[in-house]
Amino acid sequence: AQSVTQLDSHVSVSEGTPVLLRCNYSSSYSPSLFWYVQHPNKGLQLLLKYTSAATLVKGINGFEAEFKKSETSFHLTKPSAHMSDAAEYFCVVSTGGSYIPTFGRGTSLIVHP
Amino acid sequence: NAGVTQTPKFRVLKTGQSMTLLCAQDMNHEYMYWYRQDPGMGLRLIHYSVGEGTTAKGEVPDGYNVSRLKKQNFLLGLESAAPSQTSVYFCASSSMTRNQPQHFGDGTRLSIL
Numbered sequence: 001a002q003s004v005t006q007l008d009s010h011v012s013v014s015e016g017t018p019v020l021l022r023c024n025y026s027s028s029y030s031p032s033l034f035w036y037v038q039h040p041n042k043g044l045q046l047l048l049k050y051t052s053a054a055t056l057v058k059g060i061n062g063f064e065a066e067f068k069k070s071e072t073s074f075h076l077t078k079p080s081a082h083m084s085d086a087a088e089y090f091c092v093v094s095t096g097g098s099y100i101p102t103f104g105r106g107t108s109l110i111v112h113p
Numbered sequence: 114n115a116g117v118t119q120t121p122k123f124r125v126l127k128t129g130q131s132m133t134l135l136c137a138q139d140m141n142h143e144y145m146y147w148y149r150q151d152p153g154m155g156l157r158l159i160h161y162s163v164g165e166g167t168t169a170k171g172e173v174p175d176g177y178n179v180s181r182l183k184k185q186n187f188l189l190g191l192e193s194a195a196p197s198q199t200s201v202y203f204c205a206s207s208s209m210t211r212n213q214p215q216h217f218g219d220g221t222r223l224s225i226l
Contacts, residue, residue: 009153032212043117043203043217044156051212090155094212099144099163100171101215105155 002027002095006104014112019063019078021107023091026072033074034092034101035065044090050074061085086111115139119204119218126194126225134189134221136204142216143209145187146171147179149200150220156203162187163209194225 007022025031032051036044048059055067061084065076074091091104117138126132136145143164148156158171160179168179176198178190187206191198201222205215 034214036214036217041220043219044205044215045217046214049212049214099161100158103156105153 002031002093002102004091004093004102004104006089006091006107008107009105010108010110012110012112013081015083016080019076019081019085019109021076021089021091021109023074023076023104024072025074025091025093027093027095029095032094033065033067034094035059035063035074035076036090036092038088038090038106040087047076047089081109081111083111083113085109117204117206117216117218119202119221121221122219123222124224126191126223128194128196128225130194131190131192132194132223133191134202134204134223136187136189136206136218138185138187138204138206138216140206140208140216141184142206143184144207145181146205146207146215147177147187147189148203148205149173149198150203151200159189159202196225199223199225 003026005024034049035047038044048057050067058064088106092101094101120135146161147159157173162181165184180188201220204218207215
């Protein structure tokens, strides 16, 4: 069984300040973890993925995430927010041979000028 | 490389009408998925397919049917549309290589009056 919880439905930051979007997962086996971004009226785009290689994963647009097995977390961070980062972010877990990834409910990132 | 293409992009239906949403992918992916996205609900899986000629139910299959007659196409049908099916529908595809990310279309906005 697998599940994912995004701990915040909304996160509000000022432009130029750090971003932290939190994700906890549950998985019976060694998971693969993904973060996707969805801009308004668009589909989901892959930001980064963890598949049992390095625990610190770098993605596009300056985002990175750290896999912490002991905490069952995969939080997404960015040192300095940009207005263009305002979007919906989804954390996703996939386990073993499952065809079906499990999505979190999403976190809306709001960036203030 | 077009990726995943959904048609139409927008549609308004009256209650009781039928329609088919088309998803096409040009990446030779085995797996294809249909999701619906509603405010505060994240993405919910309607149906999926693990190969040409196969389909399976997801989390919210009632009121929908699907077909995968060709590997590159995945059709979602509404036989008798209901207002509760007003949503944004996303198609996705992925390869059968273990734990690969999904590729998403830009969505179809469907309103049922």
